[in-house]
Amino acid sequence: xxxxxxxxxxxxxxxxxxxxxxxxxxxxxxxxxxxxxxxxxxxxxxxxxxxxxxxxxxxxxxxxxxxxxxxxxxxxxxxxxxxxxxxxxxxxxxxxxxxxxxxxxxxxxxxxxxxxxxxxxxxxxxxxxxxxxxxxxxxxxxxxxxxxxxxxxxxxxxxxxxxxxxxxxxxxxxxxxxxxxxxxxxxxxxxxxxxxxxxxxxxxxxxxxxxxxxxxxxxxxxxxxxxxxxxxxxxxxxxxxxxxxxxxxxxxxxxxxxxxxxxxxxxxxxxxxxxxxxxxxxxxxxxxxxxxxxxxxxxxxxxxxxxxxxxxxxxxxxxxxxxxxxxxxxxxxxxx
Amino acid sequence: xxxxxxxxxxxxxxxxxxxxxxxxxxxxxxxxxxxxxxxxxxxxxxxxxxxxxxxxxxxxxxxxxxxxxxxxxxxxxxxxxxxxxxxxxxxxxxxxxxxxxxxxxxxxxxxxxxxxxxxxxxxxxxxxxxxxxxxxxxxxxxxxxxxxxxxxxxxxxxxxxxxxxxxxxxxxxxxxxxxxxxxxxxxxxxxxxxxxxxxxxxxxxxxxxxxxxxxxxxxxxxxxxxxxxxxxxxxxxxxxxxxxxxxxxxxxxxxxxxxxxxxxxxxxxxxxxxxxxxxxxx
Ligand SMILES: [Fe+2]
Numbered sequence: 001x002x003x004x005x006x007x008x009x010x011x012x013x014x015x016x017x018x019x020x021x022x023x024x025x026x027x028x029x030x031x032x033x034x035x036x037x038x039x040x041x042x043x044x045x046x047x048x049x050x051x052x053x054x055x056x057x058x059x060x061x062x063x064x065x066x067x068x069x070x071x072x073x074x075x076x077x078x079x080x081x082x083x084x085x086x087x088x089x090x091x092x093x094x095x096x097x098x099x100x101x102x103x104x105x106x107x108x109x110x111x112x113x114x115x116x117x118x119x120x121x122x123x124x125x126x127x128x129x130x131x132x133x134x135x136x137x138x139x140x141x142x143x144x145x146x147x148x149x150x151x152x153x154x155x156x157x158x159x160x161x162x163x164x165x166x167x168x169x170x171x172x173x174x175x176x177x178x179x180x181x182x183x184x185x186x187x188x189x190x191x192x193x194x195x196x197x198x199x200x201x202x203x204x205x206x207x208x209x210x211x212x213x214x215x216x217x218x219x220x221x222x223x224x225x226x227x228x229x230x231x232x233x234x235x236x237x238x239x240x241x242x243x244x245x246x247x248x249x250x251x252x253x254x255x256x257x258x259x260x261x262x263x264x265x266x267x268x269x270x271x272x273x274x275x276x277x278x279x280x281x282x283x284x285x286x287x288x289x290x291x292x293x294x295x296x297x298x299x300x301x302x303x304x305x306x307x308x309x310x311x312x313x314x315x316x317x318x319x320x321x322x323x324x325x326x327x328x329x330x331x332x333x334x335x336x
Numbered sequence: 337x338x339x340x341x342x343x344x345x346x347x348x349x350x351x352x353x354x355x356x357x358x359x360x361x362x363x364x365x366x367x368x369x370x371x372x373x374x375x376x377x378x379x380x381x382x383x384x385x386x387x388x389x390x391x392x393x394x395x396x397x398x399x400x401x402x403x404x405x406x407x408x409x410x411x412x413x414x415x416x417x418x419x420x421x422x423x424x425x426x427x428x429x430x431x432x433x434x435x436x437x438x439x440x441x442x443x444x445x446x447x448x449x450x451x452x453x454x455x456x457x458x459x460x461x462x463x464x465x466x467x468x469x470x471x472x473x474x475x476x477x478x479x480x481x482x483x484x485x486x487x488x489x490x491x492x493x494x495x496x497x498x499x500x501x502x503x504x505x506x507x508x509x510x511x512x513x514x515x516x517x518x519x520x521x522x523x524x525x526x527x528x529x530x531x532x533x534x535x536x537x538x539x540x541x542x543x544x545x546x547x548x549x550x551x552x553x554x555x556x557x558x559x560x561x562x563x564x565x566x567x568x569x570x571x572x573x574x575x576x577x578x579x580x581x582x583x584x585x586x587x588x589x590x591x592x593x594x595x596x597x598x599x600x601x602x603x604x605x606x607x608x609x610x611x612x613x614x615x616x617x618x
Binding site for chain 1: 340341342343344346347348350351354355365366367368369371372373374376378379380382383385386387389390391393394396397398423424425426427428429430471475476477478479481501502513516517520549552553554555556557558
């Protein structure tokens with residue numbers, strides 16, 4: 001399908017064409033989300049044999065237009081690891097026009113960094129030019145499918161590569177939907193050839209909040225298009241679950257991960273996300289390594305995360321982002 | 337039965353509910369399907385509350401000393417007010433804090449509305465916000481890390497001077513340099529769970545603080561009045577257009593005094609990436 005990429009012609013940057021556009025993806029192994037609090041540790045343990053991870057996922061927006069240390073360090077890591085760029089502001093489902101400044105910046109970063117995967121979420125983040133910085137649920141209608149498909153095609157043309165889309169955690173569902181989320185993803189893949197990042201924790205969170213069977217979700221997925229999965233912890237608030245990314249992976253999510261990999265019949269690039277109360281890097285790697293055991297059938301022993309009365313009194317934050325903001329120790333120097 | 341809403345209408349509806357907060361609960365049944373164990377108004381509230389909380393957390397990460405000075409509750413009120421008139425329009429969270437200092441200045445009461453001892457300190461929050469914003473900008477802007485090393489040769493022909501984007505001068509009326517230094521170390525200790533004493537509020541004291549970046553590290557440095565005049569001149573003019581006699585006059589120095597001070601200071605300032613020497617490549 002041809003799409004309108006006319007805004008590209010006003011720039012001096014040529015569109016990128018990835019020679020591997022249509023090749024099957026290699027499995028990247030086991031990785032973690034890159035967070036600035038781990039930079040000092042990673043400086044000392046730069047090589048994969050010392051860090052214990054195979055690849056990293058970096059939050060796209062934190063490196064767009066960045067000319068400081070974080071970008072310098074990302075490129076240093078890139079010398080030794082595959083990197084996936086994972087976005088939170090492409091807003092692929094929004095009715096506002098695609099943000100051309102964002103896409104130009106992303107294309108520039110892709111050209112410089114050569115990431116293994118470029119992903120974002122099946123969501124929208126705002127309208128009327130306002131960014132809520134939240135991953136808002138897409139109405140799952142025919143109209144929406146056509147709209148999102150056209151935009152995915154435009155983005156893929158601009159980037160010269162397949163876009164990978166992730167299922168978000170949802171806490172509400174629009175009235176009048178024509179599709180279940182898994183059906184919508186299936187249709188989107190066939191309309192655009194995009195690929196999928198399946199977050200098994202998000203499936204679990206949404207299944208409890210929306211009252212569907214997570215196995216039905218897995219049954220409905222186009223398995224051949226899944227190139228990556230996410231694992232993360234959530235918070236059980238008794239009446240619902242919030243995707244807080246601040247805990248170890250729940251045992252029911254581990255079971256769902258095993259079921260997904262079984263269905264795929266192959267290893268899938270696996271990534272652990274942790275965005276609040278972030279543990280030290282070795283502890284993070286220990287949690288990630290449980291995934292290798294789960295595939296062999298060793299399920300981690302975990303109690304349910306909800307203690308009686310716990311987590312029900314305070315507001316829990318989904319999609320926490322503040323830990324992504326770079327905080328570097330400043331120096332205070334006396335006058336020269 | 338009412339007609340089905342289209343995609344634009346659905347998104348406009350949800351966005352208005354989120355920006356308006358939990359009191360904005362119109363047309364829920366028309367727009368939301370009842371799914372799962374939670375009532376739809378509680379489902380919506382997760383998005384409404386999460387929106388505010390998420391952005392407040394991000395602002396706290398950018399302005400930790402200001403949070404310490406104002407206290408969490410007052411800081412939250414200012415952030416909610418700021419975001420309601422300046423909703424985020426950028427894809428990057430780093431743009432969120434842009435304009436916060438100006439917002440604080442615009443909401444500052446007039447000195448005659450408050451007691452004299454309070455009036456003197458009304459500008460502390462906005463000036464602290466300027467300093468913390470300067471740190472965030474300096475952290476990400478184009479710096480001098482990829483430039484050639486400064487050597488003695490660089491000075492044998494007097495070079496054109498300019499400021500890198502990472503150097504930002506903040507003129508304050510308070511002892512904010514010490515306050516930031518002490519609050520940084522206090523917050524670092526508190527985060528580690530160690531005992532620490534919160535710093536005293538800043539006192540009245542004119543300071544010129546240069547925020548700059550050297551080898552990817554952001555630093556704060558107090559500079560003298562004449563140095564701030566030089567830095568201001570560099571930030572407002574093209575390198576070749578600096579009116580040096582006017583700078584000397586503003587700094588209350590003779591031209592030869594300014595020249596000798598510059599001779600001593602510039603090599604150190606250039607080596608620390610506070611300023612840029614624009615040397616023509618051979
Ligand atoms: Fe995820």
